[in-house]
Amino acid sequence: MVRNSRILIVDDVVDNIRVAMNILKEENYEFSFAQNGGEALRLIFEVGESFDLILLDIMMPGLNGFEVCKKLKENPTTQEIPIIFLTAKVDVDSITQGFSMGAVDYITKPFHAAELLSRVATHLELYHSRELLLKHNINLKAKAKHEKNRLLSELEDSQKEMIFILAELMEATSDETGKHIKRVAETSALLAKYHPCLNDEDVDLLYHASPMHDIGKMTIPLEILHKPERYSEDEFSLMKKHTINAYSLLSHSDRKLIKAAAIIAHEHHEKWNGTGYPRGLKGPDIHIYGRIVALADVFDALTHKRHYKEAWKIEDAVAYVLDHRETQFDPELVDIFQEHLDEFITIAISQ
Template sequence: MNREIIVKSGSDIRILIVDDVSENIQVAMNILKEDSYTFSFATDGQEALNLIVSGGFDLILLDIMMPKLNGFDVCRRLKKIEHAKHTPVIFLTAKADADSIAEGFEAGGVDYITKPFHANELLSRVKTHIELSQSRTFLQKYADEVETKAKLQAQRLADEIEKNQCEMIYILMEVMESTSDETGQHIKRVAEMSRLLASYVPSLSESDINSVFLASPMHDIGKIAIPKEILHKPGKLTEEEMTVMKTHAEKGYELLKNSKRRLSTAASIIAKEHHEKWDGTGYPLGLKGEEIHIYGRIVALADVFDALTHKRQYKNAWTIDDAITYIKDNSGKHFDPALVDILIDHLPEFLDIMKQ
């Protein structure tokens, strides 16, 4: 007897019949053949599991009393096979006692037919459970498609929201350029250097790196609220003027704090904390060490390094060597030592950003 028999060409419903008596298998096939199924069969439990592991079936007719493995154990084991765990199992057996029937359902069977059975009973139950299985498969596929579409729609919405946030940031960058001595090129360099620093921080995800890059241009947005005579003063600020200037960190935070969007939240953190110092002597809160958000620590280093190496109204540009010496001297004081190490170790990449 072949292990697989195609009763009619074109049949795509596969039924596995498991019974240690070949005549019982033949009887079941003779009854079911009029519904155009493809049959496979096994004469013991282990052989049945081997067939199940190697291929998929739409229904399994399973005897209980068999050599090697009984039907209950076969059913329990196939429920642990990922591609077979939802395959309907009908017990087809001479064991008609209540305990056996209960154990059959407990093992995972969907139906229990006792021998001898009527041909119409077998045909009807097999057809019913195949239709139920196909309906479940269809519904699961439909649910998966709906979930996929919903995820795509949600992603498109999230992308649109992020795009709008980016546009807002670019507009505010233009405002910054018009109200501050910080050029657009400074803002862009700080963004690129912040992204590069973030990319070498092991704890940061791609999302974090992107947030730092897109939100860092907002680090000094609070300066739009600083009086122009202080903001554009060519000489050194007085103590009182410096006190006013320092309020830009809190003012920037106040502008952005109410948004719950990812980029705006990141920007509010950066605006507030990029003047904090590792040793706790910074402002506005005097945060120390890792109390300072990693976003603020990153932008603090990128901002200072770029400011040192470029001309401002109140100073000339420093040489790269002098700037690096200053950064090293302030590692553990002003700057996060781990970030300073990243800057030093990858200095050529940061210098490339400055050249560009």
Template sequence: MNLKEMIQQLSEYAKGMSVLYVEDESLIRINTSMLLESIFSDVTTAENGRKGLELFEKKKFDIVITDILMPEISGIVMIQKMKEINRTQPFIVTSACEESSYLLELINLGVAQFLLKPIQSEQIVQILYEVVKNIYNERKVDEFTTQLKQDLLHQTTLLEQYKEIVDLSSIVIKTDVNGNIIYVNELFSKISGYSFEEIITHGHKLLRHHESSTEFYDDLWKTILSKKTWNGIIKNLRKDGSHYISDTTIKPISDEFGDIIEYISISNDVTELFDLNEEIWQTQHEMLSLLGEVGETRSQETGNHVRRVAKYAQLLGELYGLEEEEIRLLYSASPMHDIGKIGISDAILLKPGKLDVDEYEVMKTHSTIGHNILKNSSRPLLKAAAIIAGEHHEKWDGSGYPNALQGSKIHIYGRITALADVFDALSCERVYKKAWPMEQIIDFVSQERGRHFDPDLVDMFMENIDRFKEIAAKYQD
């Protein structure tokens, strides 16, 4: 960088800066001040140390440039007194060779910049460039720090308000990396009934509901340990023994290196919503059960038939590994399996003896009738009921009706209800037959493995036959 470029850059850095120049020799003071005024917009001069000190006491200067040997007060004494006013004040000292004995004293005062007389333009520009650039950079750092502090204060204020909103509306729990609870908010204590001290002392075991499996929590921990966010529904125990249900999000909190340092859980109490949904579900289940009973009453079946079929279907769904929601659908929809019988005439439906070929063909239409009654609904429960009504007489080997579906092309709801319905029909007395002994029913089901029934379902049925017998005994006619 040449002198001209340096002066231009120096002028940019020096904008808004003020200089006090103290020199007792008038010619040097006039010439040097002219150079300074070409760089700085605010230049003040003084002819001696006393005058310079008076000016300094009245006004703040960014840079003080001073001679050493001056009348009334020397440059060294003036600097000492100025340092008492502002210990960080930057100084540039001009000196002749014979004044070098004062240099150590000035260095001890913290003066680091010296100009040798006679002052050369290049020399003073270079020194000013270094001093001014340092002041400029310090100011930028101060401005940035001030702005950063303001931004931090602003963000902290916002975060405090956000936290207040979250604390008022959500259940908040924080744990350490090992899952030990380290913080709960007031809403948690209000909803759970546990104090901060109780939950800190005893931990999550106070909240764990017996319906929440070990696998459920294993999956939760596996998710958050992999630094992923977990979201789900958790059923918790209150202190009074009742429960509350929360829609919960758990977020791992990491440090700047990506290591997990804690976990935060934000939950909303959705107990009322779940209770309402449960009431709606139970109402739907009860309505479908009653409708199923109406259909069965026409064919002189008891209401317990549909209850047993529902329980058998529920158990088979659990054994088969269906999701909880599907098991609920299966349980509530299976009572509608014979709803199509409302379209069959009494002459056929109530005939005490065996149906002839034509009558049997009419009877078989109850599957299609039931399916057609329910098929246009968009509700999951009625859609499931339509499937069951239409497919519960299909057979694994394709010999069933109404569509001769085969194997897994038969919906699992139809396959399960088929076994449940046949098991109950054989074990109970009907207008056209006597009840079979249990051993004979078991033999029949075993023989129909892979023919009438899904082989896997038959295996599960056989392995858990005592549980099916318990249902039969509990809901007997």
């Protein structure tokens, strides 16, 4: 049996309230009472008292029991409180109306002690059981949501790890190193951090997806990748396909990281003036991710040794970027690069 439950008794006859309280008092319930419907509603909505069950008389002056019940059932904060009608009316229409209003039971006057005790106890048990189930359901939903987020986070972490592994595998086929992809990732993230139209999610995506910018080189023959001399026209045409091949490989994924990597791999050789490849995109038609990685990749390539060239001096590489504002590079990104130059140089020389 549920103990210490709070019961509101509403009846315009004080003796009826006393009788009900005397019958129920040995069960350790807590009581409040009201002698009319208006007072009952004031206790609940103005005073803020909460109840586990309401014993509600039907025939009262002012608001009758049906009207009080209707107002309680219309309010989300009180609609679940079980209401037992107290009535001397036992005609079918009154009983039917009471149940249609949302009452859970009715008890006829004068009260029979065993009936009142049993019905009150039954509906309190049902009410508290329903509350307990609802609480458990909310807890289960919260746990399920937490577990789902944990699994998604683990999956995303695994994707990030696999991207770096694949990128380093690609770098192993050329004279570049894993340090190159790390620097490009940090430079790309830094450009995104200072870009006024990008947010923290973009910064994170660029950091973890930019290492895949040259993953398409795995599809290019090693003799071309390692060729120290200048490419022939045919060889360069073949080399340029690494952008298209990478996009074909990555673009079917629905994962945001892989989708970002597909865009970057496809567009990081496009140029602001439209003379880049593979599609000759121009200006803002190039995705901002592609524009960012284009600058990051070129600056890092210039400042580090490759099999076909020596490393440039930092000041020469910086001058190249600034000189190619609005031709090769997005002018807004070049301005960000220049404004925070010390931070970009730190990345370039730190590894």
